[in-house]
Amino acid sequence: MKPAPFVHHAPRTVPEAVAVLAQVGHDGKVLAGGQSLVPLLSMRLVTPGHLVDIGGVAGLDAVEVDEAGVRVGALVRHAGLERHAEAADALPLLRQAVRHVAHPAIRTRGTTVGSVAHADPAGEMPAVLALCRGTVEVAGPRGGREVAAADLFTGPMETTLEPDELAVAVRFERFPAGTRTAFAESARRRGDYALAGVALAVTLAGEEVTAARASFVSVTPVPDVLDLTPVLAGLALPELPAGEVAELVRGHVDPESDIHAPAEYRRMLAAELTVRALRGLRDEARAGAA
Amino acid sequence: MSTRQVGEKVQRREDPRLLTGNGRFVDDLGRGALHAAFVRSPHAHARILDIDIGDAWELEGVEAVYTWEDLPGRVAEPLPVLIPHPALTHPRTGYCLATQEVNHVGEAVVMVVARDRYLAEDACARIRVDYEPLPPVVGIPAAREAARLVHDDVPGNVAATLLQEVGDLESAMAAAPHRLTLDLAVERSASTPLEGRGVLARWDTDDGSLRLYSSTQTSTGLRAAVAAKLGLPLAKVEVVTPDVGGGFGVKIVHPWPEEVLVPWAARVLGHDVKWTEDRREHFVSAAHERGQLQEVTVGFDDEGHLLALDVRFWHDNGAYTPYGIIVPIITATQLLGPYKPGAYRVEFWSLYTNTVLVTPYRGAGRPQGCFAMERTMDAIAARLGLDRAEVRSRNFIQPEEMPYDQGLMFQDGRPLKYDSGDFPASLAALKALVGWEDFEGYRAEAERAGRRVGLGIGCYVEGTGVGPYEGGHVHVETDGRVNVATGLTTQGQGHQTVLAQVVADELGVRLEDVHVTTGDTRAMPYAVGTFASRGAVMSGNAVALAARVVRAKALRIAADALEVSPDDLEIADGVVSVRGAPGTAVDLGTVAVLANPLRYAFDTAAQAATQFAGTFDPQRPPVAEDDEPGLEGRDFYSPTQATFANGMHAAVVETDPVTAEVRILRYCVVHDCGVMVNPMIVEGQVHGGVAQGVGGALYERMVYDEGGQLLNASFMDFLMPYASEVPHVETDHLETPSPLNPLGLKGAGEAGTIPVSAVIASAIEDAEGIPIRSMPISPPELWALRQQHAAGTVTAQEGPS
Numbered sequence A: 001m002k003p004a005p006f007v008h009h010a011p012r013t014v015p016e017a018v019a020v021l022a023q024v025g026h027d028g029k030v031l032a033g034g035q036s037l038v039p040l041l042s043m044r045l046v047t048p049g050h051l052v053d054i055g056g057v058a059g060l061d062a063v064e065v066d067e068a069g070v071r072v073g074a075l076v077r078h079a080g081l082e083r084h085a086e087a088a089d090a091l092p093l094l095r096q097a098v099r100h101v102a103h104p105a106i107r108t109r110g111t112t113v114g115s116v117a118h119a120d121p122a123g124e125m126p127a128v129l130a131l132c133r134g135t136v137e138v139a140g141p142r143g144g145r146e147v148a149a150a151d152l153f154t155g156p157m158e159t160t161l162e163p164d165e166l167a168v169a170v171r172f173e174r175f176p177a178g179t180r181t182a183f184a185e186s187a188r189r190r191g192d193y194a195l196a197g198v199a200l201a202v203t204l205a206g207e208e209v210t211a212a213r214a215s216f217v218s219v220t221p222v223p224d225v226l227d228l229t230p231v232l233a234g235l236a237l238p239e240l241p242a243g244e245v246a247e248l249v250r251g252h253v254d255p256e257s258d259i260h261a262p263a264e265y266r267r268m269l270a271a272e273l274t275v276r277a278l279r280g281l282r283d284e285a286r287a288g289a290a
Numbered sequence B: 001m002s003t004r005q006v007g008e009k010v011q012r013r014e015d016p017r018l019l020t021g022n023g024r025f026v027d028d029l030g031r032g033a034l035h036a037a038f039v040r041s042p043h044a045h046a047r048i049l050d051i052d053i054g055d056a057w058e059l060e061g062v063e064a065v066y067t068w069e070d071l072p073g074r075v076a077e078p079l080p081v082l083i084p085h086p087a088l089t090h091p092r093t094g095y096c097l098a099t100q101e102v103n104h105v106g107e108a109v110v111m112v113v114a115r116d117r118y119l120a121e122d123a124c125a126r127i128r129v130d131y132e133p134l135p136p137v138v139g140i141p142a143a144r145e146a147a148r149l150v151h152d153d154v155p156g157n158v159a160a161t162l163l164q165e166v167g168d169l170e171s172a173m174a175a176a177p178h179r180l181t182l183d184l185a186v187e188r189s190a191s192t193p194l195e196g197r198g199v200l201a202r203w204d205t206d207d208g209s210l211r212l213y214s215s216t217q218t219s220t221g222l223r224a225a226v227a228a229k230l231g232l233p234l235a236k237v238e239v240v241t242p243d244v245g246g247g248f249g250v251k252i253v254h255p256w257p258e259e260v261l262v263p264w265a266a267r268v269l270g271h272d273v274k275w276t277e278d279r280r281e282h283f284v285s286a287a288h289e290r291g292q293l294q295e296v297t298v299g300f301d302d303e304g305h306l307l308a309l310d311v312r313f314w315h316d317n318g319a320y321t322p323y324g325i326i327v328p329i330i331t332a333t334q335l336l337g338p339y340k341p342g343a344y345r346v347e348f349w350s351l352y353t354n355t356v357l358v359t360p361y362r363g364a365g366r367p368q369g370c371f372a373m374e375r376t377m378d379a380i381a382a383r384l385g386l387d388r389a390e391v392r393s394r395n396f397i398q399p400e401e402m403p404y405d406q407g408l409m410f411q412d413g414r415p416l417k418y419d420s421g422d423f424p425a426s427l428a429a430l431k432a433l434v435g436w437e438d439f440e441g442y443r444a445e446a447e448r449a450g451r452r453v454g455l456g457i458g459c460y461v462e463g464t465g466v467g468p469y470e471g472g473h474v475h476v477e478t479d480g481r482v483n484v485a486t487g488l489t490t491q492g493q494g495h496q497t498v499l500a501q502v503v504a505d506e507l508g509v510r511l512e513d514v515h516v517t518t519g520d521t522r523a524m525p526y527a528v529g530t531f532a533s534r535g536a537v538m539s540g541n542a543v544a545l546a547a548r549v550v551r552a553k554a555l556r557i558a559a560d561a562l563e564v565s566p567d568d569l570e571i572a573d574g575v576v577s578v579r580g581a582p583g584t585a586v587d588l589g590t591v592a593v594l595a596n597p598l599r600y601a602f603d604t605a606a607q608a609a610t611q612f613a614g615t616f617d618p619q620r621p622p623v624a625e626d627d628e629p630g631l632e633g634r635d636f637y638s639p640t641q642a643t644f645a646n647g648m649h650a651a652v653v654e655t656d657p658v659t660a661e662v663r664i665l666r667y668c669v670v671h672d673c674g675v676m677v678n679p680m681i682v683e684g685q686v687h688g689g690v691a692q693g694v695g696g697a698l699y700e701r702m703v704y705d706e707g708g709q710l711l712n713a714s715f716m717d718f719l720m721p722y723a724s725e726v727p728h729v730e731t732d733h734l735e736t737p738s739p740l741n742p743l744g745l746k747g748a749g750e751a752g753t754i755p756v757s758a759v760i761a762s763a764i765e766d767a768e769g770i771p772i773r774s775m776p777i778s779p780p781e782l783w784a785l786r787q788q789h790a791a792g793t794v795t796a797q798e799g800p801s
């Protein structure tokens, strides 16, 4: 299990990185934290001729929090985001979710932007990006551009990023005032990719739900957002119509069977996790009110 | 006075080294060695038509490419059948490199040697092997049906079949007031040590000798096997096991093809050659275990006493049988556990499949046997509406019935005769530990909170410390350092600590002065290996006996020097002194000086032993006729039979009413391995064993598809539990000394693993009210089982047969 030969590039700046990527085209791959790419290389499942290692590129390691949201640079590790108190205050969902990404050792190396670029339907952070209507900042030979989450994910492990483009940051947007979020997943072993997971954002005006949305992990080919508002709007959370929510979720998700669980189980699990996450928010709201 | 070491929770002496990254494993050795890699079969069953090495040679740094055709003499012959058995009528083993046919995915076909592993794998990628795929046999039902054969000349795919019977099964069964039949299944799992296999061969051209470093569980076995294969005198082959990162059974198999090919290549190339197995290779080319289908019919009376037990099982032995039929033999015999079965008949079929071969993995057939017996016990209790612990207790062999002969032949070819054990006391301790009597209250309380909990139990007896023998060598240096050698190997169990504890006590020296070497044929060429929970029993007693030899010699020499009788002397903290007169003393280092008459003084201490020192009697030769120079001694321990440890486990589990996720809330172990040399190490062994048992119960399986591809050959998809999945283990110990050996020891290495699947199945069944007949069980499987149960496609009770 050793990678096939490749040329290692170590650019120091974003323009340099983009220049190398442009030069090597389809034969190149960005190397960030390596936690997804290196196993694929070692098993020779991918054999790029060139690795563009962005580990030494200046200016990509910042988490910035502003009125609109949280901007995460391409070299911010999952662990750095997890620890970032301001980011967690602005968008609690970030910490709620990133804690479920793998184990501490992997979070210390793996990058959040890498997770988004990798677009694994089992990844937590793509689901978060989709739910908060975030964007990816891209640098490329044709200049910079921003891609909205809704336009980014095209299929499992597929995005609209071009091979010669570099994601320099992702922007997670704040939810409207009065929004509570939750993240729940179930994995066979703690830290494994989930059998199913859900990210949830419920906006309340007083007691009443005004909007509710969910995105999913491991049960949809891309993290598209399910609008739960139709079954929850106007209700107080204690009146949670669990059956209707579950029904909506079961209809939305489209899981595949694999050696770890059949599709029907994952479908059930996604629905149950959503209902439980909503119950958790309800209990939290009650505790807050008391 | 030195404090007694045996029985103390002495900190493991190997840990500082291992935990600070100073362990030396095979892959840490051999800088500058060439690296081997293998082209392995992608097919489960195929004929090899042609091998095209292509341009692999042209890669700069590739030193050699070998196929079977290149192998000389005995290297080209099939690997040995290590443990022949009369019932193994159709043994088959593979070749170091496959010749005409491959019989499982992962079988080695071509060997490449190159400057580094990267290049070796690049070269492998350029080699084309042309196969004609043959229909594979995957899974026990297909093997049993035998519509296709793994080996053309093995009818029915049957490697072995063995029937043992005690008493008159048929009439006992016919007379039994109640009968039940259970169909049971246990899936495959594997040892999966974190360090895979690995070999480094150093050929010394000047000396014509070979030194082999291997991550093996038997250095002496490997030495003999490699010497035979390569046609070398034993005197020219040394095998050293450096630190080994776990074995759990898989590394007792020898020689692995790579263990023959790597030294052969080193000799041909005149250069060190190394092979370090990677994880994928380990999954597809080492060994697995456990897979069995079982059919149990039991006859019992109104009180739940066993009257007749009839067991038939089908054992998947994979593609080859180099380790014989040890695993199914152990299942067949150890199935009985602490119980008297009434009349007993057991018959098994060991079947070939086109999958990785099956050899012992921690527990070695016992987990399956325990599963069969304990599921049966629960089924009897359910049928009669009796308490599950009570049914077990009614069938126990009583302490006053020891030694108890089960009337069967065990894996060592000797009678299955339990030497000791107090099963009622063990059960009482377990019930107290887990709170057996209070559980219904707890269950009711949990139910009120919408939670579903269950309690499970399982008992086992484990034959440990099988022969034929192990040896110990103890040598005291002139500075008082004590070197201890035993030939069996160590994979992290703590032998350097426990064997030092034994010698410290026996010899009367400080623990820190004792240094233990294991698994090095230079230090102890006579040994068997590490398996069957035999390390402490065999080598513990062997080093104790060797230390006694040295002690007697030390007393004799010191008595001479101090002009007293040996009977008046004692040894403590490395000093021999006259009892009651501590001033009159000589330290062991000085005794070592006196034990070795010298012509030359290499330091001041040695001067005392030289010929003009005036310390000798001119009437006697410097070394007496019946004596040897040096303060050292050697002895061997060879028991007449195995010693039988036992244990009982209980677990409390919670199952999620919706998602069917299973959580182990409590795990309790009562364990009796006789005298505990180091209770902390015993507990560590139990914890590790339970962890592996939990893997086998809830997480691990080998997912073969119909074509014989292993779909989960990585730690991403083979779900070995993490620390987060392993429950806290509560332990209590009984110490019923074995009467069979000087130290009263029984083995502890495999104990923790044996009953876990049975216990967790029992607990899930108790929580769910659905019979659990197949392990492991995952949440999706339990979820599906609930649905089948609700739909009436499985029944809660076994029908009378």
Ligand SMILES: Cc1cc2nc3c(=O)[nH]c(=O)nc-3n(C[C@H](O)[C@H](O)[C@H](O)COP(=O)(O)OP(=O)(O)OC[C@H]3O[C@@H](n4cnc5c(N)ncnc54)[C@H](O)[C@@H]3O)c2cc1C
Binding pocket: A029, A030, A031, A032, A033, A034, A035, A036, A037, A038, A074, A100, A101, A102, A103, A106, A109, A110, A111, A112, A113, A114, A115, A117, A118, A122, A123, A124, A125, A161, A165, A166, A167, A168, A191, A192, A193, A194
């Ligand atoms: C044992 C294990 C368990 C894991 N469990 C989880 C889990 O539960 N959930 C989860 O989400 N992840 C999990 N991961 C994956 C981990 O989160 C990865 O770190 C992450 O998916 C990718 O980030 P990376 O920085 O390691 O990217 P890399 O591995 O370096 O790259 C991954 C891919 O993204 C591309 N890429 C990376 N950065 C950029 C960029 N800036 N611009 C353009 N393309 C880029 C690379 O070219 C490559 O194709 C696990 C990994 C391991 C090894």
